[in-house]
Amino acid sequence: xxxxxxxxxxxxxxxxxxxxxxxxxxxxxxxxxxxxxxxxxxxxxxxxxxxxxxxxxxxxxxxxxxxxxxxxxxxxxxxxxxxxxxxxxxxxxxxxxxxxxxxxxxxxxxxxxxxxxxxxxxxxxxxxxxxxxxxxxxxxxxxxxxxxxxxxxxxxxxxxxxxx
Amino acid sequence: xxxxxxxxxxxxxxxxxxxxxxxxxxxxxxxxxxxxxxxxxxxxxxxxxxxxxxxxxxxxxxxxxxxxxxxxxxxxxxxxxxxxxxxxxxxxxxxxxxxxxxxxxxxxxxxxxxxxxxxxxxxxxxxxxxxxxxxxxxxxxxxxxxxxxxxxxxxxxxxxxxxxxxxxxxxxxxxxxxxxxxxxxxxxxxxxxxxxxxxxxxxxxxxx
Numbered sequence: 001x002x003x004x005x006x007x008x009x010x011x012x013x014x015x016x017x018x019x020x021x022x023x024x025x026x027x028x029x030x031x032x033x034x035x036x037x038x039x040x041x042x043x044x045x046x047x048x049x050x051x052x053x054x055x056x057x058x059x060x061x062x063x064x065x066x067x068x069x070x071x072x073x074x075x076x077x078x079x080x081x082x083x084x085x086x087x088x089x090x091x092x093x094x095x096x097x098x099x100x101x102x103x104x105x106x107x108x109x110x111x112x113x114x115x116x117x118x119x120x121x122x123x124x125x126x127x128x129x130x131x132x133x134x135x136x137x138x139x140x141x142x143x144x145x146x147x148x149x150x151x152x153x154x155x156x157x158x159x160x161x162x163x164x
Numbered sequence: 165x166x167x168x169x170x171x172x173x174x175x176x177x178x179x180x181x182x183x184x185x186x187x188x189x190x191x192x193x194x195x196x197x198x199x200x201x202x203x204x205x206x207x208x209x210x211x212x213x214x215x216x217x218x219x220x221x222x223x224x225x226x227x228x229x230x231x232x233x234x235x236x237x238x239x240x241x242x243x244x245x246x247x248x249x250x251x252x253x254x255x256x257x258x259x260x261x262x263x264x265x266x267x268x269x270x271x272x273x274x275x276x277x278x279x280x281x282x283x284x285x286x287x288x289x290x291x292x293x294x295x296x297x298x299x300x301x302x303x304x305x306x307x308x309x310x311x312x313x314x315x316x317x318x319x320x321x322x323x324x325x326x327x328x329x330x331x332x333x334x335x336x337x338x339x340x341x342x343x344x345x346x347x348x349x350x351x352x353x354x355x356x357x358x359x360x361x362x363x364x365x366x367x368x369x370x371x372x
Contacts (some may be wrong), residue, residue, distance in 0.1 A: 009186075009190065012186055012189055012190065013186055016182050016185045016186050016189075017182060020176075020177035020181065020182050020185060021176040021177055023177070024175060024176055024177045024181075025172055025175050025176070028175050038177075038181060041177065041181075041185060042184075042185055042188055042189070045185050045188075045189045046188075046189050046192050046193070049189050049193055050193065094174055094175060095171045095174045095175070096174065097167075097170065097171065097174075099167055100167045100168070100170045100171030100174070101171060102167075103165075103167040103168045103171055104168060104171035104172060104175075107168055118165075118168070119172065122165040122168055122169060123168070123169055123172050
């Protein structure tokens with residue numbers, strides 16, 4: 001039996017244009033692979049389109065998208081198939097500028113728990129309290145993770161061992 | 165961290181990718197083929213296949229599931245005329261098998277060569293007379309009685325003597341030739357030997 005959709009085609013198009021880039025970045029931050037990130041985005045869009053409750057505020061919708069994208073990424077990373085047949089990390093070929101590419105590569109070399117904090121803090125501009133709420137972590141933990149991530153990034157940038 | 169922001173800004177979904185998201189989402193919503201549905205269908209099909217497999221194993225008797233042997237292409241049975249000419253026996257065609265008398269000391273009986281490409285063991289049994297193996301290079305005759313096992317291609321000798329070392333000869337004998345492969349019968353033939361004039365014998369391979 002077909003699912004009842006709460007979104008028209010125009011709504012769906014708007015949703016995709018509004019969140020596709022955000023989803024890709026979050027998924028890429030977790031998975032470091034465009035193909036897997038694309039699969040995750042597709043799953044999240046289906047979940048979003050099937051959602052019967054309409055968001056009252058755009059910020060809530062964005063937060064929901066980030067949280068669900070992270071959860072789908074974690075599910076994918078936990079799957080036995082993914083553990084057995086993990087694709088080779090494709091680095092950051094899509095970034096044209098070399099120095100930008102180096103910084104992003106350094107961030108992607110960090111553990112996943114640091115990568116997502118860095119992304120949400122520096123790219124999305126969330127506060128540590130908001131990140132704590134999104135990731136369901138203690139705010140102090142987020143601050144510590146942010147600090148530790150900065151130290152690791154600094155070491156990476158000074159050491160110049162990007163992508164090695 | 166400006167360089168990080170600039171770098172991450174370049175990671176985005178292309179227009180083609182966005183169109184694909186829209187199309188795939190519409191398709192999945194309209195057909196109801198969600199991942200869960202697909203998984204449920206796969207699980208149901210797998211369960212059904214398992215049930216059928218178990219039922220098949222439990223309820224079909226071993227005789228029903230035994231593998232039928234391939235059609236047996238038959239033996240090549242060669243007899244030898246009195247002048248030593250090799251004659252391949254054909255079904256329902258009577259051929260002279262040659263002359264044999266216990267007084268003849270040159271051979272221990274009428275030679276019959278049985279060849280088969282498919283068999284790994286051949287059993288030859290006679291209703292009358294006796295069988296033996298003999299190789300001209302090895303002057304020793306090996307009496308085998310009324311039945312022997314032989315490898316395909318071997319020449320067996322049939323003697324019409326009713327008992328060993330007697331001059332009493334049988335007039336008729338049925339020779340059963342059974343082919344085995346991996347201890348399973350894959351085919352059989354019957355050769356009928358009849359006495360003709362004097363010490364001459366004829367053979368006829370019976371139709372299946």
